[in-house]
Amino acid sequence: xxxxxxxxxxxxxxxxxxxxxxxxxxxANGFPLRIEVEKVVEKQVDFNADFLKNMFAKIEWxxxxxxxxxMGYSExxxxxxxxxxxxxxxxxxxxxxxxxxxLEEGALVCPETGRKFPVNKGIPNMLLHEDEx
Amino acid sequence: xxxRTAQIRFVSSHPEVYEPCDDSFALVDALLADRTNLLEHRPxxxxxxxxxxxxxxTSLALILGQEANGAYYMATDxxxxxxxVTRETLDAHGVDAELITTDIASGxxxxxxxxxxxxxxxxxxxxxxxxxxxxxxxxxxxxxxxNGRSVIDKILPIADILLSDKGWLYMVTLTANSPSDxxxxxxxxxxxxRIVLQRSTEEESLHIVKFWRDFDTQGAASDIYSVKxxxxxxxxxxxxxxxxxLSFWRHNNGNSS
Numbered sequence: 001x002x003x004x005x006x007x008x009x010x011x012x013x014x015x016x017x018x019x020x021x022x023x024x025x026x027x028a029n030g031f032p033l034r035i036e037v038e039k040v041v042e043k044q045v046d047f048n049a050d051f052l053k054n055m056f057a058k059i060e061w062x063x064x065x066x067x068x069x070x071m072g073y074s075e076x077x078x079x080x081x082x083x084x085x086x087x088x089x090x091x092x093x094x095x096x097x098x099x100x101x102x103l104e105e106g107a108l109v110c111p112e113t114g115r116k117f118p119v120n121k122g123i124p125n126m127l128l129h130e131d132e133x
Numbered sequence: 134x135x136x137r138t139a140q141i142r143f144v145s146s147h148p149e150v151y152e153p154c155d156d157s158f159a160l161v162d163a164l165l166a167d168r169t170n171l172l173e174h175r176p177x178x179x180x181x182x183x184x185x186x187x188x189x190x191t192s193l194a195l196i197l198g199q200e201a202n203g204a205y206y207m208a209t210d211x212x213x214x215x216x217x218v219t220r221e222t223l224d225a226h227g228v229d230a231e232l233i234t235t236d237i238a239s240g241x242x243x244x245x246x247x248x249x250x251x252x253x254x255x256x257x258x259x260x261x262x263x264x265x266x267x268x269x270x271x272x273x274x275x276x277x278x279x280n281g282r283s284v285i286d287k288i289l290p291i292a293d294i295l296l297s298d299k300g301w302l303y304m305v306t307l308t309a310n311s312p313s314d315x316x317x318x319x320x321x322x323x324x325x326x327r328i329v330l331q332r333s334t335e336e337e338s339l340h341i342v343k344f345w346r347d348f349d350t351q352g353a354a355s356d357i358y359s360v361k362x363x364x365x366x367x368x369x370x371x372x373x374x375x376x377x378x379l380s381f382w383r384h385n386n387g388n389s390s
Contacts, residue, residue, distance in 0.1 A: 023235075051177065051204075125234040126233060127213075
């Protein structure tokens with residue numbers, strides 16, 4: 001597994017995906033958004049164990065697992081619990097999935113309506129049309 | 134060698150995007166003045182609502198550091214040009230933030246509720262006719278409707294949702310926005326507040342307000358602050374006459390820095 005070294009530009013990370021939900025009027029549960037990948041980039045990001053341990057409680061684990069698989073990374077365990085944070089191997093995988101898989105081009109899809117929120121140059125556009133507000 | 138704050142010569146621009154001005158500089162100066170407290174606070178998730186040129190979020194990231202320091206930055210703007218410009222500004226300074234094009238925090242608030250440790254906002258605070266609010270384009274940077282409060286009053290309850298127990302909110306206001314009224318409303322939601330920086334021009338005063346949850350004093354505030362409506366009519370007229378141009382604040386902006 002190789003990290004592509006490019007210009008410093010970074011794109012949408014899975015931590016952000018884990019915090020996004022469909023904001024369309026009438027949608028009961030818009031989380032998680034399904035990822036349609038056109039371009040994934042892997043970027044090296046500094047490792048901080050405290051940050052990961054801090055974030056762990058806030059992450060929806062299954063959404064992260066599914067999202068990372070759609071980005072081509074299958075190393076995350078299907079289930080996770082806080083005890084695993086003592087394992088460096090687990091932390092490295094968590095770090096990689098959460099922060100180093102970047103979606104550059106693609107879309108985030110509302111799980112209820114199928115509406116696509118485009119991601120261009122790593123920026124998701126969540127602006128709604130008038131009839132969706 | 135990284136600079137303490139964003140540098141104007143590296144800030145990107147676009148005709149539809151608000152360029153850094155006295156209000157931006159004031160907010161960043163307030164963050165710099167609070168730097169020691171912020172570093173001790175060890176925020177994890179930091180967010181800017183309405184990132185414009187990216188000057189403020191870039192400065193915040195320079196002040197607090199990146200992943201090595203355990204911080205993660207997010208910024209939103211309703212103007213897609215602003216989001217693009219912010220990306221360029223971040224890149225030019227070698228710092229990073231996650232950017233989302235959205236209205237305030239739409240699409241984020243549900244999952245980020247109670248998780249954000251620092252929010253910074255330089256809102257559209259200029260008193261304008263209501264119709265000018267939410268028109269899109271560059272006017273979204275300043276058009277604030279009646280008393281310049283339309284967008285501020287939308288942002289505050291959302292900030293309340295987003296902020297963690299230890300969360301801090303820094304916001305730019307004008308005297309015309311009645312900051313004491315804003316503080317009173319926030320007090321009723323359980324926030325203490327302090328004007329951390331004040332800067333006056335001939336026409337107006339900027340007040341950078343810091344809010345934090347104050348668990349010792351809950352419940353409704355007494356009527357210490359009464360909202361006074363005297364004297365604002367002339368002020369609003371004067372502000373409106375200057376509103377048509379971005380140069381509302383830039384009376385002396387050679388923009389060298």
